[in-house]
Amino acid sequence: MKITPTRMHGAYIIESEVHQDDRGSFVRTFCREEFTRAGLSVDLVQCNVSFNRRRGTLRGMHYQDAPYPEGKLVCCTRGRVHDVIIDLRPNSDTYCQWFGLDLSEDNANALFIPPGFAHGFQTLADSTQVFYHMTQAYYAKLARGVRWNDPAFGIAWPLPDPVMSARDAAFADFVP
Numbered sequence: 355m356k357i358t359p360t361r362m363h364g365a366y367i368i369e370s371e372v373h374q375d376d377r378g379s380f381v382r383t384f385c386r387e388e389f390t391r392a393g394l395s396v397d398l399v400q401c402n403v404s405f406n407r408r409r410g411t412l413r414g415m416h417y418q419d420a421p422y423p424e425g426k427l428v429c430c431t432r433g434r435v436h437d438v439i440i441d442l443r444p445n446s447d448t449y450c451q452w453f454g455l456d457l458s459e460d461n462a463n464a465l466f467i468p469p470g471f472a473h474g475f476q477t478l479a480d481s482t483q484v485f486y487h488m489t490q491a492y493y494a495k496l497a498r499g500v501r502w503n504d505p506a507f508g509i510a511w512p513l514p515d516p517v518m519s520a521r522d523a524a525f526a527d528f529v530p
Contacts, residue, residue, distance in 0.1 A: 355385055357392040357466075362441050362453045364468035366394065368427070372462045381462045383429050384487060394466065398427065400488040406433075406477045412502055412516035414474010415440055415525070419496040423469035425489035433482030434458035435475040436512045440500065443470035450530070452509050457484075472500050474522075476511050499525040506530075 356369040438454040
């Protein structure tokens with residue numbers, strides 16, 4: 355497992371080793387010992403799976419507000435996604451900046467997202483599945499979001515005309 359910091363302080367790309375043989379493959383997506391050696395103290399408390407039927411599906415940009423902000427370890431276990439984070443931490447050097455990368459079943463990479471970031475993804479293949487390890491339990495009353503195409507962030511999504519939920523499409527513009 356190789357843990358590489360991104361330009362967004364606290365966010366890391368996790369490159370997993372894929373072990374393959376004639377039966378298929380095995381990938382370890384989390385190792386507390388290796389995370390600790392890299393300076394990441396992570397307590398994972400919940401896991402979620404998102405299945406997406408259609409290429410172009412966009413989910414995001416979601417975050418959970420204080421007092422229970424959530425961090426995430428995200429990997430794509432089937433298909434391919436363009437995964438995006440936005441730093442919403444007011445005291446951060448990368449405040450209101452975004453970072454994106456492709457996660458797929460083929461590259462077996464993951465993204466660790468610290469609390470204080472909005473997160474979303476767009477599917478690049480049909481029948482895509484995304485697996486989340488969460489650092490905080492979900493609290494519906496604290497669930498928030500920012501608009502996926504808000505000019506305040508200028509995210510370059512790979513596909514036009516995304517398939518979205520009414521809730522995600524209706525998030526308001528960001529107000530610092």
